[in-house]
Amino acid sequence: MARGLDKHKARLEAVAAFGKDLARRAGRKCELCEEADDLRPYETDADEEPELETLILLCSRCRQVTAGRKDDPRTLRFLEGAMWSEVDVVAATARAILTRVDANWARDALDLIEQS
Numbered sequence: 001m002a003r004g005l006d007k008h009k010a011r012l013e014a015v016a017a018f019g020k021d022l023a024r025r026a027g028r029k030c031e032l033c034e035e036a037d038d039l040r041p042y043e044t045d046a047d048e049e050p051e052l053e054t055l056i057l058l059c060s061r062c063r064q065v066t067a068g069r070k071d072d073p074r075t076l077r078f079l080e081g082a083m084w085s086e087v088d089v090v091a092a093t094a095r096a097i098l099t100r101v102d103a104n105w106a107r108d109a110l111d112l113i114e115q116s
């Protein structure tokens with residue numbers, strides 16, 4: 001048990017070490033919706049060591065949506081902009097969420113990016 005706990009703690013510290021770089025990249029805003037509510041790094045690849053390239057700074061709501069929570073598609077339109085982000089992990093996260101959004105605009109947005 002203790003070893004697992006240590007591992008968890010080490011991981012949190014590793015993620016926290018990227019906090020400043022992440023905040024700078026994100027402009028201290030959620031990298032998906034640009035809100036500034038309870039921003040925290042989110043690991044998109046929990047199987048790998050934390051890297052700036054696999055971390056994304058998200059608000060509390062976007063963390064839940066990224067983790068799989070369903071939300072009203074009408075409130076997720078910001079993903080249309082985020083999916084074109086120059087930051088790969090932001091674009092990939094936005095696209096991954098869009099594939100789960102049941103709305104015509106989301107399908108159109110994904111079509112558009114496939115054609116680009």
Ligand SMILES: [Zn+2]
Pocket residue numbers: 030031032033034035058059060061062063
């Ligand atoms: Zn957000």
